[in-house]
Amino acid sequence: MDAPPFSLQAAMNTNLSLTKNDPHHEMGTALVALQKRQKTLQGIKIGAVWAALIALLITGLLLLNIEPAYIFGHFYVILQGAWVTIYVSLASIAIASLLALIGSIARLSANPIAQGVSGFYVSVIRGTPLLIQIFIIYQGLPQIGQQISKLGFPALGKLFILEAIPAGILALSLNYGAYMTEIFRAGLQSIGHGQREAAIALGMTPWQVLRRVILPQAIRIIIPDVGNQFIAMQKDSALVYVMGVWEITYLANKYARRDSKFMEMFLIAAAAYWVLTIVSTYFQNKLEKRMAKAYER
């Protein structure tokens, strides 16, 4: 009447060994508890390393020739800019995702016009620096608008003259849309051919195959990359300060010049971006967990 030898692996992989009927039930629960303790301990250790590194970082910063009191007195300035940064980034990532979705579908379609337009868009945008794109959109679009107005279409010309924030959102969306087109394309292509065939065999139209079968699966693969792009974009949104958008970097620069406190103001700005990144990462992880529901064994 020997019970089978206890396997930790088996206990971790299945719930079967944890039923009350298992003569080794207690051994299993004890091992699971041990693993839990080890996991907690590991977390504490990593936390301690973080704390030590933060202390080291602060010590290093204190060695700089800065005035800590000024920093504490000007946090609120940056907070005002943080809302603009968040707003610009969120709007841009949403529009960029839409562009990327359209761009990737076009890239994978059989239509030569769609393929050509999408390929050209990705090539031009990825081939040029974001800063130059921002200048062209901010300085160049109004010039085009004026020319169009002169030709006798003032209503159409007006559309080209953008406020700073819409212009910034446009530039970031176009830029990230191009990079994300490639991410979306890879995501769509990663779905096995069998999925498409099964959907086709059921009689689905190409659009139904995309909407019901391919996209829902691809989104799960794309989400981590989009999160990564969003985090990168929060920092790249600093570049739109050249348009005069009152976001974090613009405000930091403004006060830095006024009070000659460059190091202080930029440290606050850096800290603000870091906090934004940590918050974004938190939400990204939550979203990923939710999307993994169907894929848990």
Next chain:
Amino acid sequence: MSAEPIVRVSNLHKWFGMLHVLSDVSLVVQPREVVCLIGRSGSGKSTLLRCINFLEEPSHGIIEVDGLKVEGGAKGKDHRQQIHDLRLKTGMVFQEFNLFPHMSVLENVIEGPVTVKGMDRDQAIALAEENLDSVGMLFKRDEYPLRLSGGQKQRVAIARALTMQPRVMLFDEPTSALDPELIGEVLNVMKKVAKDGMTMLVVTHEMGFARDVADRVLVMSDGEIIEDDKPNELFTNPKDQRTKALIERYRSGEG
């Protein structure tokens, strides 16, 4: 036997680049008939099956299912509509199951009727539950495919195809991706489907199934049907040398 055939394949050719994988294949299947396609890998049997619902576009030839004639290699909107109608008449079961992993078992089975046919959701669920029950998978109704065994997945895939209420079921090596101990449960479900009067075309390596369930067995080699006979006759008294060799190979594999 004067009934109208339900499937008629006429002078089918399929080229993959310069590779002539199907060469002038013709074939007729009567309603309620179970036809097994056997042959070595690369003989063209899967391609023939996939041409019937235009998963592969035939290079030349005519596919006719339940009175709907579709010409291979044609173009245009009417042709696409014909292919769509043809696919509604055929259900397909794949070697790799190809269940939709982001949908539960029930959602997989009602997806076709609801999305493609525009069937009322409740009606689709009732039909789906009936079919899931008949393949013995109703108890996993709300489970996701990842948590099913291969045999269970394939049974759900069969229920998914049946719920579209096709006139003909196409099986493309339905047990080839399964662990040996799971093959039986899938074959039993297929036997049941056959018994319920479904017309079936089955590409398979399961000689036992072909012998017990098929009304006819077709042997394919190098893109042609080289033998077409009742299973008893074909297995005991093969006429073509290549059929003999094939059956020998299976015997030694089985024994």
